[in-house]
Amino acid sequence: MDYFSDSWCSLKWSRWAPLQNYNKELSNLSNTSGLYRIRPIQKDFLMYIGQTGRSLRERMGQLRIYTRSESEMPFNDPHTAAPSLWAWRDAEGWEFECSVASVEFNELTKRDSKQMREGFESYLLWRYRLEKGESTLCNFGRFHPQYFKSSSRSSGRRGDRLSEDEINISGGPSLPPLNLKGSPCNADWMDLDWKGPIPLTKGCGGDCGNSPGLYKIMFGDEVVYIGQSSSLKSRLNSHVNKNWEGDPEVAVCMTDVEIREYQLHEWENDLIAGFFSEYNRPPKYQFKNLE
DNA sequence: GTCTTAACCGCACAACGAAG
DNA sequence: CTTCGTTGTGCGGTTAAGAC
Numbered sequence A: 001m002d003y004f005s006d007s008w009c010s011l012k013w014s015r016w017a018p019l020q021n022y023n024k025e026l027s028n029l030s031n032t033s034g035l036y037r038i039r040p041i042q043k044d045f046l047m048y049i050g051q052t053g054r055s056l057r058e059r060m061g062q063l064r065i066y067t068r069s070e071s072e073m074p075f076n077d078p079h080t081a082a083p084s085l086w087a088w089r090d091a092e093g094w095e096f097e098c099s100v101a102s103v104e105f106n107e108l109t110k111r112d113s114k115q116m117r118e119g120f121e122s123y124l125l126w127r128y129r130l131e132k133g134e135s136t137l138c139n140f141g142r143f144h145p146q147y148f149k150s151s152s153r154s155s156g157r158r159g160d161r162l163s164e165d166e167i168n169i170s171g172g173p174s175l176p177p178l179n180l181k182g183s184p185c186n187a188d189w190m191d192l193d194w195k196g197p198i199p200l201t202k203g204c205g206g207d208c209g210n211s212p213g214l215y216k217i218m219f220g221d222e223v224v225y226i227g228q229s230s231s232l233k234s235r236l237n238s239h240v241n242k243n244w245e246g247d248p249e250v251a252v253c254m255t256d257v258e259i260r261e262y263q264l265h266e267w268e269n270d271l272i273a274g275f276f277s278e279y280n281r282p283p284k285y286q287f288k289n290l291e
Numbered sequence B: 001g002t003c004t005t006a007a008c009c010g011c012a013c014a015a016c017g018a019a020g
Numbered sequence C: 001c002t003t004c005g006t007t008g009t010g011c012g013g014t015t016a017a018g019a020c
Helices: A056-067 A082-092 A110-132 A232-240 A261-279
Strands: A034-040 A048-052 A096-102 A195-199 A213-219 A222-229 A249-254
Touching: A034 A056, A034 A082, A034 A110, A048 A056, A048 A110, A056 A082, A056 A096, A110 A261, A213 A232, A213 A261, A222 A232, A222 A261, A232 A249
Parallel strands: none
Antiparallel strands: A034 A048, A034 A096, A195 A249, A213 A222, A213 A249
């Protein structure tokens, strides 16, 4: 399994360090920025892939708060995956371990480094989806179907197990990964059926009705932003008055109206990663707002 | 004293939906 | 339809406590 190897996607991954107890591997993790991956001990799949611009060791410490209490789900902050790890442990008895890879862009500004790390994270998530056929269990807002998630510490709302007759729709099957095909500006990019492009103007999403779907904002042949929404029409309108540096166009791909929110995020991620694999960077305005 | 971790606060971004 | 407030996500900045 490539996604477990110490050279996955040409990175230099650390040894696996158990999260449930302090140990030598944990304290030896790099203090640099980079990417990390989480798996259940003794299992053959990943729970989570993430990135940090601070310290990987510190970030793993924030994730470890899932171990602090057996009876209380941790809050969503400072690590959004901690409630999810807690829920899976509570349900299945799993414990987890991590492996990190230092990634630094010393020649870039902090802002641009973050954009590159997030692009690389998307790429890893996509590679995992291609190799495994499904997503990591805790990315894209996925959650254990029999639990509901804690909110932030300030809200004070903790998650817990749901009653037998309830289900969390953030749990469930992944959509199959999108395969690389064509160029981002093409109408069949990643084997989807893209409509347009047409100028990004008020009402340009009128043909979409209330359909959810994916969209790509373009300047000529350059895709500069990729997004998703449960309502393309309203989402596109919210982009119209932004300070684009030129005259943007937009192409859309409508999806099944029954598509779940996390599934839209899976495909959006695949598209960003497909772009990343071609250009070695995310689209110009991805992961960073207009200046 | 230095290195590391915990805690608090808040920012940037994306999406949504209620109010107007 | 448009605007605006809220929420969720995923971090970063900062400081002080704690470990060594």
